Amino acid sequence: MADMDLNELKRRMDGAITSLKSDLTGLRTGRASPSLLDPIYVDAYGSKMPLNQVANVSVPEPRMVTVTVWDKQMVGKVERAIRESNLGLNPITDGATLRIPLPELNEQRRKELVKVAHQYAEGAKVAVRHVRRDGMETLKKLEKDGDIGQDESRQQSDRVQKMTDETISEIDSALAVKEAEIMQV
Incomplete structure (x- = not known):
């Protein structure tokens, strides 16, 4: 036993x-990575959901992460969750897409x-x-x-x-x- x-x-x-x-992996180093946003949870539909379940996260450039929110009503909540995460990120809203430039550390x-x-x-x-x-x-x-x-x-x-x-x-x-x-x- x-x-x-x-x-x-x-x-x-x-x-x-x-x-x-x-x-x-969620702690950023100097390069953009989709896993950077993994620890972020969003208040969505009455519960906390991982960001990747309410949006598509991609890296178009080495110093930029884009988050395309599937439900346009969730954009504000996703933006707030990213700002309030302790990662020091400042998203720029462009319709249903959030662009997150990664400043030099x-x-x-x-x-x-x-x-x-x-x-x-x-x-x-x-x-x-x-x-x-x-x-x-x-x-x-x-x-x-x-x-x-x-x-x-x-x-x-x-x-x-x-x-x-x-x-x-x-x-x-x-x-x-x-x-x-x-x-x-």
């Missing part, structure tokens, strides 16, 4: 890494983006630590109930800790890559 538990913990830890990588903005990347990484680490805590509590309960012995419990907790350490180091390396990408002029 404890082995299946480890696979589930690993799956949940990998989910934290996947989420972090998704968040980091200055040193201060690069440092702000690095701070945001660190916040994303810290959130992922917290999620991984929660998964570790859940695993350790399960092991303690199994040991207390007599389902596993003290030695096996100790072995399993060592495996959970090793898995946690590997996942945290993977998070740190993803952060380091993104930080270098952001700071590159």
Whole structure:
């Protein structure tokens, strides 16, 4: 039973890494990318929807992103969502199309983006630590109930800790890559 538990913990830890990588792709470096707008959600039709479900996002030029909104009544909401995202973008409305020029990143903005990347990484680490805590509590309960012995419990907790350490180091390396990408002029 404890082995299946480890696979589930690993799956949940990998989910934290996947989420972090998704968040980091949303941080812009110096070039336009459709994934830049992935973290943006729009209040549409009574619920929060990802931007790419209410509009088409494209990159016609290296420093320009265009968003073509499918429902003309949603243009204002999409524009507001882009402005209020913490990405420092200022869309220009042209009918149902929003043109978003990407300004050159200055040193201060690069440092702000690095701070945001660190916040994303810290959130992922917290999620991984929660998964570790859940695993350790399960092991303690199994040991207390007599389902596993003290030695096996100790072995399993060592495996959970090793898995946690590997996942945290993977998070740190993803952060380091993104930080270098952001700071590159």
